[in-house]
Every structure is written in C-alpha cells, then in structure tokens.
Amino acid sequence: MFLKTHKTGGSTIANILFRYGDSRNLTFALGSVAQGGNHLGWPQRFRLSSTLPVYRPLNILCSHTVFNKKPMNWLFPREISKYVTIIRNPVDNFESLFNYYQLGEDLGLGDDPVVSLENFLKRLSSFYSKVKRGIHARNPMMFDLGFSQKYFQNYTAVTEYINFLNKEFDLVMIMEYYDESLILLKRLLCWEIDDILHVKVNERLDKEKASNLSDRVKENIKRWNKADVLLFTYFNATFWKKIEMEGSGFYEDLSAFRKRRLKLQQICFENGSGAVQRIFGRKDVKGYSTRNDLNSSLKFLCNRWIKTENSYLYELGKKRQEELDSDLEKQTRIDDSTSWDVSKDLQYVPVET
Numbered sequence: 001m002f003l004k005t006h007k008t009g010g011s012t013i014a015n016i017l018f019r020y021g022d023s024r025n026l027t028f029a030l031g032s033v034a035q036g037g038n039h040l041g042w043p044q045r046f047r048l049s050s051t052l053p054v055y056r057p058l059n060i061l062c063s064h065t066v067f068n069k070k071p072m073n074w075l076f077p078r079e080i081s082k083y084v085t086i087i088r089n090p091v092d093n094f095e096s097l098f099n100y101y102q103l104g105e106d107l108g109l110g111d112d113p114v115v116s117l118e119n120f121l122k123r124l125s126s127f128y129s130k131v132k133r134g135i136h137a138r139n140p141m142m143f144d145l146g147f148s149q150k151y152f153q154n155y156t157a158v159t160e161y162i163n164f165l166n167k168e169f170d171l172v173m174i175m176e177y178y179d180e181s182l183i184l185l186k187r188l189l190c191w192e193i194d195d196i197l198h199v200k201v202n203e204r205l206d207k208e209k210a211s212n213l214s215d216r217v218k219e220n221i222k223r224w225n226k227a228d229v230l231l232f233t234y235f236n237a238t239f240w241k242k243i244e245m246e247g248s249g250f251y252e253d254l255s256a257f258r259k260r261r262l263k264l265q266q267i268c269f270e271n272g273s274g275a276v277q278r279i280f281g282r283k284d285v286k287g288y289s290t291r292n293d294l295n296s297s298l299k300f301l302c303n304r305w306i307k308t309e310n311s312y313l314y315e316l317g318k319k320r321q322e323e324l325d326s327d328l329e330k331q332t333r334i335d336d337s338t339s340w341d342v343s344k345d346l347q348y349v350p351v352e353t
C-alpha cells in the first residue's frame, strides 16, 4: 500500500509500481473514472467504496487518497502487506503544490510564482478559507496521511499522530534522498534492482517554479505548515537510522542501482532534449524523447518508463472492466437457477395420488 502524498515525487514511484504490477498481472486499487481515475475518494478519507469493484484480493494501491487505517488494513492486511509513503522538505513541497495547482491565480494573486506565494503568506487567514482547493493549502502531507485539519495547531495531537504513523508505516521515504529511498523500498519488498529503475516524472517546467525564495518566505512557509515540518523532521531522522541498520550492503546496492539506471537512461532517451510532456488537460511538465534507433522491445520498455499516470490508469481500468464483465458473466452462469439438469439424484418426483 503506497500512500501517495501530493507533490512529493509520488508519480515516479507510482510509475515503478504500475510497471511492476502490470507485468505480473497484479490487481490494483483503481478509482472511478468519474473522479479522474487517479483519486481514491480524495479529499475524503479512504473507504472501501473508494475503489472500483473487484472479486479478488488487491495487491497494490498507489493513487491519491487520504490514509484511513481501518478500511486500508482490511484490504491490505498488516501481516501480509507493506505500508509505505513518501514525504518532502515542507518548504519545497508547499512551493511545488502552491504553484502547480495555481492557488495564487485562484485567489486573484496573479500568476507570478514568487509574488503570488509571498502575498498569500502575508494574509494567510483571510485567504485560506477562500482557496477552492483549500485542503491543499496547509500541511498537505499530514492531511493526505489522514490527520484532521481541526488539530493542525495542536502540538500534542500532531506529535501523537506522527508516533501513530510511525507504527502504521513500514517505510517513509524522503524525496530529497530518492535513490536511498528506493533501495530501502527494494529491500523491504525483496525486489531486484531492475524493479526500481526509473526516470523522474512530473517535474514542473522551470517557468512555473519559484526559485530563490527569500529566507523570510521560507520561514513563513515553515510557520504556516508546522505539522508538516514536525512530520518531516521526525521521519528524516528515522530514515537515516533505518539506513544505518541496513549495513554496508546498502551502499553496494545504491552504487549498482545508479550505474544500471544511468546505462538504461542512455539507451532509452536523448540527452537534454528539452521535451515537454502533456499530463492532462493543458498541463505540461518536463518530458523525455526516446531515441530513434531503438528496436521494438526496447521502445516498448523505454516508453513504459515515461507513460503518464493517467494513461496507465486508463489502461488498467479498461483491463479491469473487461475482467469484471467476464467475472459477472461467470457468476450469472453459476447463479442460473433454472439449470437443474446437471444431475438427477434430487430430481423432483411428485407423490402419486
């Protein structure tokens, strides 16, 4: 169960999980197409009804949702499942989220990534309630991890919830240490290095980024998102303790992984092509150009690395629908209550009068 928090590098992990699960015919928790397919009830807490129906146990959940222990533990029993998530430095996370979702524009603060963010932080309380996607606009990571907004300003509640998360999750990855995070994931899931190969996806275009934020703005982002700061500080510390416990084999894996990834990236993609990828509607992010000289199997492999979340979900949804249709067909056949002719032992023989 991968709890995909917003703007933390989760789409890259989801792409890894899609490729892993799809090639092994595993079953994903899929959202309804009406919700865009990539949300499992978000911003509501996860419920059993948040996923499309399925007649077999689920193997992977990797779409946006809000953590909810009971239904999740039911679908992914703790004894046989791994619970993982990823977080990011709250300053960069908030900047990414604010500008990606154009919250400044929503509020009439203009489309300049730096100025609109500065102005938002100046008059927070009056703006917060007005943001259409207000859910995003404070402690977005703690929100996705299921912490109630009511307690955002309660230190005891925040720290207790972080302790609770520490018990619920087997691994909390850190975006700033992406490679190290993936090696921990590989080891936790007993995977091979090839299973975690990837390219960075969903990176904003440079013009949408607010680079060089002043120290004052950074400090205000931290003060506004105190619960996320506490979350990040706590799991950043446990992350390095985890790595220490892995021993020296961890760094051997890390170096082998980096070499292999570089090699495959060189095989698959043109260097610095400046390509742009459309991910939905009119939203573009940085993309990749696959090399022209690839044979068909390599082309297939390389294109899967950069396949967007939405097209993966669309394909998986279609596959699921076909399975459901055939499962339903089988059930209808079993339930056909007029088919009494398969055996005659209990055949109806009326009493003679």
Ligand SMILES: Nc1ncnc2c1ncn2[C@@H]1O[C@H](COP(=O)(O)OS(=O)(=O)O)[C@@H](OP(=O)(O)O)[C@H]1O
Residues within 6 Å of the ligand: 005, 006, 007, 008, 009, 010, 011, 012, 096, 097, 100, 175, 178, 199, 200, 201, 202, 203, 204
């Ligand atoms: N491998 C790797 N290493 C470092 N950083 C990475 C990686 N993959 C994704 N990213 C950065 O993650 C940001 C996108 O996060 P998400 O995919 O979670 O966004 S979303 O909520 O699903 O829209 C986005 O950050 P910003 O560009 O700052 O917005 C990506 O650049």
